[in-house]
Amino acid sequence: MKNQRIFPGIILIGFGAYFLLQQAGITIFQQFFTWPTLLLIVGIAFLGQGYSAKESEAILPGVIMTGFGLHFHLVGKISIWPSNNIGMLILIISIGFFLRFQKTNAGLFQAFLFLILAVLLLFYDKITAYFDLLQNGMSFVWKFWPALLIVVGIYFLLKKKK
Template sequence: MAFLGQGYSANDYEAILPGVIIAGFGLHFHLAGKISFWPNNTIGMLVLFISIGCFLRFQKNNNGLFQAFLFLVLALLLLFYDKVTDYLNLLQNGLSFAWKFWPAIIILVGVYFLFRRKK
């Protein structure tokens, strides 16, 4: 909480990120065994707290938005890993069909580009 106080009261915006990480990780370890819906995935939660810290730091000094979104996507992939793998298995079945017929697909794309009219 001292980092967050320093970050917001003294306008030292670089202290926001470690403050969110430390406070968020403390909150995570405090609530992980006590609340049934709280996720037990420690790595995913750490990346989520880094993402939240990057978003809060971006709010104050307008840099680091790409990193915040990157960490958010990584956190969601880690937190919902089982659902993501189920989706990728469905995607793999569709890609196996395309992999089987990729020469024909490339020929059709080539014929399209050959005969399309230029405007």
């Protein structure tokens, strides 16, 4: 990291505030004394490093950690927030790749790949209901889509660069 002051500065301020409020015993903040809050603090530190210090590679872990922290705080507390954890977590990763792509022009394929996977997982019930209307031929393909992901992943690992 080129500029070493932003990330540790945000970490120290965030953790200091977290532990100070915890020691003060203020009941209003009691629900925030959990590990998702610590994820949020570290994620915000990465985002600060990524945007303020112009270190674009810190954007992806920043979005992932901040998004995961927010997700675990909001799930079950806000009725419209999806409780499908894995689909939502993959959507957060996709957003991270899109934001990193915005700064680096790299990772657009991964962003779309994660976005498609997230949509499939978040709307699995609706998609399977739709495919049931298309008859059993598609349901066979739908049953084995995880194996298709594995095969495509192996292809990318073994593909030779030109």
